[in-house]
Amino acid sequence: MTDRWYFDTETGEVTQGQVGGWESRMGPYDTREEAAHALETARKRNEEADAYDRNELGED
Template sequence: MSDDDDQWYYSLSDHSVRRGKDAPALDRMGPYPTKAAAEAALTTVRARNEAADAADREWNG
């Protein structure tokens, strides 16, 4: 088992959390170190996008 097979991934197609790369690459987010981190993937992405959008607004004045 490779290191990536021991990581957690979030599946965009069925919103499941899986260990290992069993979903197609374009359908998964990760890797995440824990199952809980993978379960929070969409929340994490949303927060990062909001922070990046705020930084862009500040940069653009």
């Protein structure tokens, strides 16, 4: 199996395989493209979770 892709939040680099420490590694992702958009994906998921909390749980 081929190593999966990761995004390093400290360097902003996309790597294949678990390079560097887990503290700054996001992933794994299936493609280099997905890893390159890791921060955008995380931001979108956070916004969706926040909207769910506001709408479904009545939180502000």
